[in-house]
Amino acid sequence: MPDLNCLKDLSEVTHQIFYPLFVSSRTNPHSAMSNESSRKTWKNPWSYREGAIITVAMIVLGFAMQIVSSGTVLRLAGFPWNLISGIVFLGLLVTVFFFLKKHPLIKWLGSVKAALPAILGFTFLVLLMGFVKQDEQSKNSMVQLLGLNHLVKTWPFILINVYLLILIGIVTLKRLTPFNLKNAGFFLNHFGLFLVLFSTALGSSDIRNLNMDCYENQTESHATDENGILTELPLTIKLLNFEIEDFRPKVAIIDNKTGEIVTDNGHQIFQLLDRDAFDLSNYHLEVDTFFALSEPVDQKYFETTAIGSAPSAKVKVTNLMDKSLTSGWICSGSFNLNPEALRLDENHSLILLPAEPKKFSSEVSIMTSNGKSQTAVIEVNRPFKIDGWTIYQLGYNTEMGRWSDRSVLQLVRDPWLPVVYSGIFLMMAGAIFLFVFGKPKNGGVENVA
Amino acid sequence: MWLNFPVFASFAILLWLGATGLFLSSASKMLNRLAGGLSVLGTAVLLVFVVQLWMAIDRPPMRTLGETRLWYAIFLSGIGLAAYYRWKYKWVVCYSLTLAMMFLSFNLNHPETYDKTLMPALQSPWFVPHVIVYIFAYALLGASSLIAIRNLFVKPSGKTINAPVHMADNLVYLGFSFLTLGLLFGALWAKEAWGHYWTWDPKETWAFITWMFYLVYIHYRFRNPAEHNKAMMVLAVAFVVLLICWFGVNYLPSAQNSVHIYSE
Numbered sequence: 001m002p003d004l005n006c007l008k009d010l011s012e013v014t015h016q017i018f019y020p021l022f023v024s025s026r027t028n029p030h031s032a033m034s035n036e037s038s039r040k041t042w043k044n045p046w047s048y049r050e051g052a053i054i055t056v057a058m059i060v061l062g063f064a065m066q067i068v069s070s071g072t073v074l075r076l077a078g079f080p081w082n083l084i085s086g087i088v089f090l091g092l093l094v095t096v097f098f099f100l101k102k103h104p105l106i107k108w109l110g111s112v113k114a115a116l117p118a119i120l121g122f123t124f125l126v127l128l129m130g131f132v133k134q135d136e137q138s139k140n141s142m143v144q145l146l147g148l149n150h151l152v153k154t155w156p157f158i159l160i161n162v163y164l165l166i167l168i169g170i171v172t173l174k175r176l177t178p179f180n181l182k183n184a185g186f187f188l189n190h191f192g193l194f195l196v197l198f199s200t201a202l203g204s205s206d207i208r209n210l211n212m213d214c215y216e217n218q219t220e221s222h223a224t225d226e227n228g229i230l231t232e233l234p235l236t237i238k239l240l241n242f243e244i245e246d247f248r249p250k251v252a253i254i255d256n257k258t259g260e261i262v263t264d265n266g267h268q269i270f271q272l273l274d275r276d277a278f279d280l281s282n283y284h285l286e287v288d289t290f291f292a293l294s295e296p297v298d299q300k301y302f303e304t305t306a307i308g309s310a311p312s313a314k315v316k317v318t319n320l321m322d323k324s325l326t327s328g329w330i331c332s333g334s335f336n337l338n339p340e341a342l343r344l345d346e347n348h349s350l351i352l353l354p355a356e357p358k359k360f361s362s363e364v365s366i367m368t369s370n371g372k373s374q375t376a377v378i379e380v381n382r383p384f385k386i387d388g389w390t391i392y393q394l395g396y397n398t399e400m401g402r403w404s405d406r407s408v409l410q411l412v413r414d415p416w417l418p419v420v421y422s423g424i425f426l427m428m429a430g431a432i433f434l435f436v437f438g439k440p441k442n443g444g445v446e447n448v449a
Numbered sequence: 450m451w452l453n454f455p456v457f458a459s460f461a462i463l464l465w466l467g468a469t470g471l472f473l474s475s476a477s478k479m480l481n482r483l484a485g486g487l488s489v490l491g492t493a494v495l496l497v498f499v500v501q502l503w504m505a506i507d508r509p510p511m512r513t514l515g516e517t518r519l520w521y522a523i524f525l526s527g528i529g530l531a532a533y534y535r536w537k538y539k540w541v542v543c544y545s546l547t548l549a550m551m552f553l554s555f556n557l558n559h560p561e562t563y564d565k566t567l568m569p570a571l572q573s574p575w576f577v578p579h580v581i582v583y584i585f586a587y588a589l590l591g592a593s594s595l596i597a598i599r600n601l602f603v604k605p606s607g608k609t610i611n612a613p614v615h616m617a618d619n620l621v622y623l624g625f626s627f628l629t630l631g632l633l634f635g636a637l638w639a640k641e642a643w644g645h646y647w648t649w650d651p652k653e654t655w656a657f658i659t660w661m662f663y664l665v666y667i668h669y670r671f672r673n674p675a676e677h678n679k680a681m682m683v684l685a686v687a688f689v690v691l692l693i694c695w696f697g698v699n700y701l702p703s704a705q706n707s708v709h710i711y712s713e
Contacts, residue, residue, distance in 0.1 A: 112672035116665065123661040130654045130693075133703045152649060200647065209644065247566045265560060272565050356566045380569035381642050392644045412644040420646065424633050431633070435626035 012042040017105050020044070046108040051117035058163055059121055062156025063146050071145045074153045078205040079415075086202045093166065097173045110174040115167050122160050125151060161201055168194045185437060188430030195423030203416025210412075211394060214239035214362065216405045223411055234369040235387065237409065241363040244402040246292075246355035248274045249311045249332050253281055253348050254341070262348065270353065273313060282321055283344065288314040295337065301329055307403050308336040311355055317344055335400050354401065362393055362407040378409065389413050452505060452563060457498040458553045464491035465526065465546045472539045481539075485530060488546060492526045495553075499523065508567040511580040514696060514711045515561045520581070522549040522556075524588035528620075532592060536616045544595040570708075575638035583631035587691060589624030590663065593617045594688035600681040610677045617684060618670060625663050632656055643708070651704030655694035662687035 041049055066072070076082060100106045108114055129151045132138075138149045147154035172190045175183045210223035214237055221236040252270040253262045261268045262281060269281050277286045293309040294301040301312040312331035318324070326344050332352040333339030341349040361379035368387050376384040376391075383392045390412045397404035414420075464487045471484035499519060502510045510516045529545020532538070596617040600610065635656070636646040647653060666683045673679070698704045699711060 112668050116668050116672070119661060119665055119668065123658060123665070126654060126658050126661065129649060130651065130658055131701070131703050133705075134649060134651075134654075207645075250566075267560070267562055270562070270564075274565070357569060358566075359569050359572065381573040383641060383644070390644065410644050414645075417640075424636060424646075428630060428633050431626040431629040434622055434629075438622035438626065 012040075016042050016044055016046075020104050044104040044108075046104070047113050048117060050108070051114045054114075055117040055121035055160070055163070058159045059125070059156045062154065062159045065155040066147050067145055069155075071147055073147070073150055074155065074158060076158075076202070076205045082202040082205060086198065089165075090169075093169045094173065097170055101174075101177075106170060109167055110171040115171070118160065118164050118167055122164060125157055125160060158201075161197060165194065165197055165201075168197070185430060185433035188426050188433055192423045192426030192428075192430050195426065196420060197423075199416045199419035199423060203414065203420065206415050208413040209410070212237065212409045212411060214242075214364070214407045214409055216240075216242060216407075233411065235389065236367045237391075238365045238367075239362055239407055240365055240375070242360070242396060242404060242407040243363070244360040244396070244404070245358045246311075246402060247358045248272050248290075249355040250353045251280060251285065251313075251315075251330065252351055252353055253283070253344070254351055256343070256347055256349055273352070279320070280350075282319065283348075283350075284318040284320055285350075286316040286318075288316060288327075294331070296329075296331065296340070299329070301331065308334050310334040310337050310339075311352060312340070313352060315342065315350065317342065317350060319345065335403065357402075360393065360396060360407075362409065364391075364409075366391070388415070452502065454498065454561070455557060457494055458557050461491040461494045461522075462550050462553055464488070464494065465550055469543050469546050472543055485533075488526060488530050488542065491546075492523055492530075495519065495523050495526075502563065506563050506565045508565060509577050509580070510563075511576065511584075512564075512567060512571065512711070513561060514699070515556050515559060517580065517584055517695070517711065518552045518556050520584045521588055521591070522552045524585050525549045525552075525591055528588050528592050532616065532620070536612065538613070538616070540599065541592070541596070541616070544599065545592055548591060548595065570642050573638060573642060575634055575641070579631060579634045579638055582627050582634060586624045586627035586631055587695060589620050589627065590688065590691060593620035593624060594684055594691075596620070597681040597684035597688070600678070601685060614677050614680065617681070621663060621666060621684070625660075625667065628660055628663065632660055650709050651701065651707040652694070652698050652709030655690070655698050655704075659687070659691045659694045662690050 036047055039047070041053070077085070097106060128148055132143060132148045132151075134149060134151065136149055138144050143149050151157050168190055172187065172194060175186050175190070208225070210225050210231065210233070212220055212223035212233075214220050216239050219236050219238045221233050222230050223233055224230050249272075250270040251273050252268065254260060255262055261270065263269065264281065271278055271280050271285075273287065273290060275287070277284070279285070289301075290311075290313045291301055291303045292311055293303065293305055294312045295304050295306060295309045296302075296312075301314070310332050312329055314327070314329050316325065316327040319326075324345070326342065328342045329340055330342050330350055330352040331337070331340040332354045334354075339351065341351045343349045359379055361377050361382075363375065363377050364384075365373065365375045366384075366386055367373045372387075374386065376386075378384050378391055378393045380393050383390045385391075392410040392412065393407070394410040395408040397406045400406075468484045468487035468491065471480050471487065475481060475484070499510060511520065525545050526549045529542040529549070532545070533542035593616075596613050600613065605613070635653070639648070639653075640646040662683070666680060666687055669676070669683060670680050693701075698707065698709075704710070
């Protein structure tokens with residue numbers, strides 16, 4: 001077990017860390033010349049071996065802490081404690097670096113030999129997340145105890161993150177001193193990633209994410225958070241109008257016995273009803289009439305915009321095998337209208353599927369606590385920003401479909417977002433730098449990556 | 450007909466088979482040039498198809514796995530030929546064309562329905578750049594992995610390995626810069642569409658793992674430039690992770706609630 005090894009050699013480690021504090025590294029001639037394979041673990045200069053041991057020890061320690069705390073779900077402190085600890089962390093990092101720049105441990109922390117095992121350790125944890133379903137109660141008590149189903153909020157994840165932040169922080173400082181423009185790409189990639197990891201970790205507890213149910217012509221100022229707790233907001237929202245625009249509905253063929261949609265090669269067979277004539281499996285369809293919204297009267301459909309009306313079509317269907325002809329109405333139905341299928345032969349029927357939404361939007365009037373009032377149209381991919389809040393269109397009453405009078409809005413507040421975005425933009429610039437100047441020399445991307 | 454994929458795909462495959470055959474059999478400059486021409490023509494045929502498809506279905510053809518495989522075949526064939534002109538290795542273009550043909554044949558066996566609907570979350574200016582940048586990165590990294598896989602089987606020794614590894618490095622740096630851009634575009638888009646830039650959705654988790662594996666390759670090459678074989682091993686494994694992220698996530702039990710799965 002590497003962590004036992006780590007305990008056994010503890011005195012050696014302390015010696016190797018503290019000895020160079022008092023003695024200049026030049027007095028230790030072995031450090032430069034020692035042969036890696038014959039070098040004793042914990043003897044300077046450290047290599048991948050020490051990196052692996054530290055990384056594994058950190059993960060093991062993290063999971064041990066998880067067990068001791070009987071599977072706790074960690075939540076970092078919010079404002080102002082996260083900001084204070086962030087500043088203290090940065091201060092310590094910079095101070096330690098500038099005073100101990102020449103120390104073998106600091107040199108090692110800023111090297112690939114420390115970074116690679118740490119990257120692999122982090123990858124290992126993320127791989128666990130890739131295989132274990134996250135944010136869901138697990139029947140396996142071990143998964144629950146180790147926190148594998150909420151890994152982001154566990155000790156091993158946080159420990160490795162802090163370790164990575166130290167490594168990236170030190171390597172960034174190392175390349176910044178002395179300053180050289182050649183290191184621009186390196187700085188963009190590493191400091192960008194540092195900012196993103198740093199601000200997402202610290203800012204996570206300051207994020208507010210609430211869902212608000214709005215009903216047409218009603219005013220709402222309460223919303224529920226992730227834990228289902230209702231809270232009052234500093235703004236009120238009045239839903240003026242909720243609107244859905246649908247695609248044309250699809251026609252499909254179902255098996256009369258099973259009621260399932262007929263498949264071909266595993267694909268369900270359907271066509272969008274947006275043309276006058278087309279083939280569907282072994283049938284040819286001609287559309288006589290199409291109503292986007294309609295209601296039946298005496299086995300015929302008529303156009304209407306009454307609540308609960310639904311798309312319908314009169315079609316002529318030719319069986320391409322025996323040339324037999326069928327015609328009649330199909331209707332996709334709604335929350336208060338039965339769907340209508342057209343029987344084609346003893347095996348198959350033609351149905352009209354419910355139309356899929358093309359876009360849905362809410363016209364709202366928003367009043368903030370300082371009396372400012374604004375109207376806006378919010379739709380998916382087009383959120384609206386006001387007073388530090390971003391308001392998203394989340395959903396509606398899907399059972400009612402286009403007749404829904406309820407619109408679900410999502411309200412998000414993330415004060416750390418500007419820092420996260422700065423990191424993201426630095427990384428983007430770094431990626432472009434790598435693309436333009438990233439010519440490898442003997443495997444190294446000296447100044448870029 | 451405008452959507453007759455089998456005709457276009459078969460035509461492209463025939464042209465690429467011709468190109469591969471010529472590349473492998475001829476030493477003459479003239480015939481190599483002809484082979485290059487056939488290869489470009491094959492790619493052009495697919496481009497014509499994809500442009501027509503885009504216009505016919507009235508949405509970017511980037512929604513289904515099959516549609517992304519189509520773009521992959523287009524990019525990979527182009528990248529293979531560009532790598533050939535840049536580094537003069539015929540096997541690069543032959544391998545790339547072969548892999549591109551495999552993807553096309555796979556699509557031939559799994560006909561698409563070309564559903565015209567596009568859910569509101571995908572209707573964004575980010576949709577096209579996000580997918581295109583990603584698939585282009587996948588194609589570059591795929592080409593680099595072909596070099597790695599060849600290395601595992603051919604086991605070149607001494608100096609003969611230097612140039613191919615150098616080529617793999619170049620492809621990885623290009624591929625990694627696009628991979629990073631694709632990932633970050635995705636984060637910015639997610640913030641606009643879902644309210645948060647990163648939710649550890651299974652697709653995001655696997656995209657991050659993929660990114661980490663190529664990060665390992667780059668750092669390892671930087672620190673241990675002489676360890677070619679180990680580096681090529683990392684590169685081969687990284688491509689397996691990439692494929693899990695691209696296709697595998699659809700089948701992983703841990704990813705059944707992903708908001709991110711390609712429709713079939």
